[in-house]
Amino acid sequence: MEVEFKDLDALVEAMVASGVQRDWIEVHKEPALLQDWKGRTSTYRWNDHQDPRFKDGDKANVIVRRSHLGSCNNDFGIALDAKTGKAVVFLCDFSRQNTSFNDKWLAKIRREYTYAATKKHYASRGQKVHRVDEGNKIHLFVGAG
Amino acid sequence: MDKLLVIREDGNVETLYSDDLPQLGPQKITRASNVEPDPDGDGWQVQLSAAPQNGCLKGWVIARHVPTRAEALKLEVDFIQRHILGAGRQRQEAGPVHIRELLAEILAEMAERRVQHG
Numbered sequence: 001m002e003v004e005f006k007d008l009d010a011l012v013e014a015m016v017a018s019g020v021q022r023d024w025i026e027v028h029k030e031p032a033l034l035q036d037w038k039g040r041t042s043t044y045r046w047n048d049h050q051d052p053r054f055k056d057g058d059k060a061n062v063i064v065r066r067s068h069l070g071s072c073n074n075d076f077g078i079a080l081d082a083k084t085g086k087a088v089v090f091l092c093d094f095s096r097q098n099t100s101f102n103d104k105w106l107a108k109i110r111r112e113y114t115y116a117a118t119k120k121h122y123a124s125r126g127q128k129v130h131r132v133d134e135g136n137k138i139h140l141f142v143g144a145g
Numbered sequence: 146m147d148k149l150l151v152i153r154e155d156g157n158v159e160t161l162y163s164d165d166l167p168q169l170g171p172q173k174i175t176r177a178s179n180v181e182p183d184p185d186g187d188g189w190q191v192q193l194s195a196a197p198q199n200g201c202l203k204g205w206v207i208a209r210h211v212p213t214r215a216e217a218l219k220l221e222v223d224f225i226q227r228h229i230l231g232a233g234r235q236r237q238e239a240g241p242v243h244i245r246e247l248l249a250e251i252l253a254e255m256a257e258r259r260v261q262h263g
């Protein structure tokens with residue numbers, strides 16, 4: 001099953017589980033604009049991909065501002081698309097190459113998101129989930145309620 | 146054994162299909178195994194399919210002469226969760242040592258079942 005970011009609450013929980021302080025995380029029902037490392041409106045998605053959704057600038061539903069990531073970083077953001085289910089992740093090359101907020105961290109967020117969303121699904125059915133971490137994989141055992 | 150979902154390194158999920166799975170994204174469903182009447186006419190047989198996720202165990206008959214279909218279905222699920230999805234221990238890439246260990250474990254299980262069912 002290819003997991004897509006759809007659930008804002010699960011995404012925030014995943015980011016906290018991946019080491020982001022909760023009070024660093026901005027949540028916007030309507031996506032908010034991102035800024036680059038110089039404080040200008042970030043426009044990478046339009047410039048690089050001509051994605052019409054981001055013609056007015058990069059924007060995201062979940063944001064960690066560059067002030068928390070360290071100087072020379074752009075804002076980090078994840079934009080959810082309710083129609084397609086595909087998320088757009090804004091993580092600048094400087095972060096990827098020079099900080100711990102990199103692709104490994106992003107992969108951890110994905111895994112923690114899947115865990116949070118799965119746990120929520122089974123909890124709504126009255127079932128408990130037991131987690132066992134196996135290296136970079138997570139085994140979830142779903143039991144009766 | 147409880148139902149197992151494996152969250153892979155990339156955040157995607159591998160599991161045995163059931164109707165109550167969370168709808169987290171598009172699903173790709175492939176047949177992992179078959180439970181059919183044993184060719185000898187005595188009980189039921191469980192055989193892994195040729196699907197890629199079965200790795201070096203593709204096509205293996207993992208149980209024969211199982212007295213009831215219900216028991217065969219249970220064996221099927223248990224085997225796939227333990228040896229294909231890798232519950233309970235870290236999965237390793239197939240290599241000579243791993244295959245020897247796995248074969249020894251499977252043969253021991255089959256011998257135990259033969260003893261139980263006469």
